[in-house]
Amino acid sequence: MTEADKQSLLFIDGRWRPAADGAADPIRDPATGEVIGTVARAGESDVEEALAAVDRGFAAWRQFAPEQRAGVLDAAASILRSRAEDIARTITAEQGKPLAEARSEVEQSAGYFDWYAEEAVRDLGRTWTEGDREFTVERRPVGPVAAFSAWNFPASLPARKIAPAIAAGCSILVKPAEEAPGAAAALVDALLDAGLPGTAIALVTGDAPQIARQVIGSPVIRKITLTGSIPVGRELVRLSAEHLQPLSLELGGHAPVIVLPGADVEAAANALAGAKFRNAGQVCISPTRFFVPHEDADSFAAHFAAAAGRLKVGPGDRDGTDVGPLANERRLAAVESLMEDLRETGARVLTGGRRVASLPGWFYEPTVVVDVHEDARILTEEPFGPIAPVLPYRSLDEAVRRANAVEQGLAAYVFGPEAQARQVAARLDAGMIGVNGTALAVAQAPFGGVKSSGYGREGGTEGIGEYTVAVYTQVAG
Template identity: 50%
Template sequence: MTLHVHSMLIDGNEVAASDGAVVEVDDPSTGQVIATTPRATPADLERALAASARGWETWRETTAWERSAVLRRAAVLLDERTEEIAVVLTREQGKPLAEARAELQSTVEQLDWFADEARRVYGRTVASRHPDQRMQVLRQPIGPVAAFTPWNFPVLLASRKVAPALAAGCSVILKPAEEAPGAALAMATALTEAGLPPGVLNVVTGDPAQISERLIASPVIRKVSLTGSVPVGKHVLQLAAQGVKNVSMELGGHAPVLVFGDADPELAGRMCAAGKFRNAGQVCIAATRFYVQEAIEEAFVASFTAATRALSVGSGLVDGTDVGPLASSRGLARTVELVEDAVTQGATVQTGGHRLDDGPGYFYAPTVLSGVPETATIMQTEPFGPLAPIATFSTFEDALRRANGTPYGLAGYVFSEDLTTATRAAEQLEVGIVGVNSVAVSGAQVPFGGIKESGIGAENGTEGLDAYLYSKSVVTGLRRLR
């Protein structure tokens, strides 16, 4: 099989690592190596930093209307290439083609949305107490950005950083996931072909620790944006603190789902199953802890289990596949451990609970566990796999106490037909995103971010653009008229 050879993007040119070193990219459905991506050297990173500094000087002086036009053209190009890029995304990440297409369409939406937002960077005029003084507040780009993105949504999560940063007038050095870099590199190609000047967007791949430490330490970088796990986020925060760098952090989640007794248990079960197993459960806002009021537990579990059993598992390239493989052998091993721990502590496997085969792919059966105790590891840490642990609660207060009982605060979900119950639960969940009778909560128009250990700041919406701007006060004294 011919390997695909990816390149980095530095100063407008597609390049290999200066020493020729590469990282292998494998197909999660087979375990076979299908591509290589460059392993950036320190010299490569220095070139990217120098290019980003020059790119910022150019891009910050480019009008908002010109920046908007580039983003819009890139959105059109990416939309036209959806089918070919979707195949690359599926082969490298494992998700079904339908989900790969949906991710690319969400990426197009990001570019298109921030093409509009680029022209909506507003300052303000402030009244002074002195008649011979004028006060203004300007909103200006913060500077070159180091952006780090993970493998579960390798192009969408990259676009959530690149699109608003470019709209604001910043340059970017993007470090996409080395496990699945192809789609993010395709987005960078579209932006380059759309007219983005050299150096404004640079893309480097390779060793995450080496790249993050060098980029964040550089005085060129003014802003650090990361989507990743809580431990990685804490490490990056420590690195950024050394240079007092502005940061945005979208970290891990462990989303509670509260299904109250007045909800339709059959409908809620079907909806939760549909949302839970998207991308094999490897979604930071995925529903991961299901708390069901005791009176409807049996009906909810039966509905959830039936919907889960109906899912088709296999290669993402096969028509009709609902759930693909986990993205890595590490994820597969952790999934096995979490199920074994829960069962040992008394949980019951309603369906799944096992690896699907002994072949080279990283497939695990979509799994529903009932009667899961709060002490089980899966209830305390983000599972990031096709696992649905279900427990019961008795009262509203009990449900909220348990839902808020972890350090995470990214997303949460409420199912209730009672307006008062749904409203109070949504208000009291300690999270940044709430779905009420819905598991579809993300869009370019609304902020996406968490509280507690789930992050700092937000992406999407006007907040996504604000993250790449700073406020400058300009106070002007005037001569008095004679």
């Protein structure tokens, strides 16, 4: 069976198969809008079978020694790397990002498997004695996990949920985004080829709200993890109340950048343009609001717009492409709506600001705007697209206040002299902060936010703890 076949199927109870009723939905290439495949639409009976399978799978997988779990993850990482080119091309075809970014995402996914192979064998418990009593605290797997991931990173988002769950001894039911299921199917396939029992993992696709209600309503599921929007996160919290399932929620961000007085304005503008327009701005930790000293704002904006204008927009599989299409028509409509609001409220466009009419897919130009009104929607709504507002400030207190004045608190960035940048970073309400750099998503560090950006962490030592429960035993002498 080819990878293309698997992306159109469900993986349930150890086998790839279509939905019981044969239902399927189209997958479209964002660069053309054309249908390039189908994805199975799981029905109620499919989901029930998947739940029963991971329930049995947990009973078996939790008995495997930590060294065995580590071996599966280590082997799966090697398999992913051996298949990296095929997986990257699937990502580009389904999601749109340039091939170079897709290849990097596959490597990042393998890195999560590497990291949690090591974490699987670490002893997270402790033992001590007091008199004739022995006290032991051990970390046990929490149970079957339901994992919901988004389309913007269709390999690395599910990878950083699957890897710690498997390392901890949990089974997992994965619900990837139906727009781009192929990478998640490749992760499952790599794990199976590495020796993971077929009942320890399931993959279902289809109507997300229907699947969420059924999965979270099941007493089988003992843990929920989501990468998605704030409204979806709130709905999952409500659904989980009946069974009191713990959640890890990464619900997006609206990352401020504070450029400090004394910063190298041109260097900062060039670095931030690359970070902002990566994946067409569809990155939850993307810098989205650029606060610059009033006296430097024009110079920064000019360099930033020039850097944005040099980026080559085109299909992700075309040589030299820097910025691919938006992933779906919904994102294109949302970006156009934000741009319309900016124009109506008086913003001035330095570069971009239009759909790319010469290309057939969902392309939008890298856009830099200035003179942004304080009521513009882009200052409070996560843009999740290639629009960047440059916002002058007159004091650092003002910059920090405005940076923190949103409900999201996932990532933030500070550029400028290091000593002062560290001081400003300490005042920002965010779960992750970059000083003079933007590469925050690494396997060895915790990924997550504060405020409405959610709670719980993925990555780092903290990540595996999300999939365990502390069990305390006392033995009297």
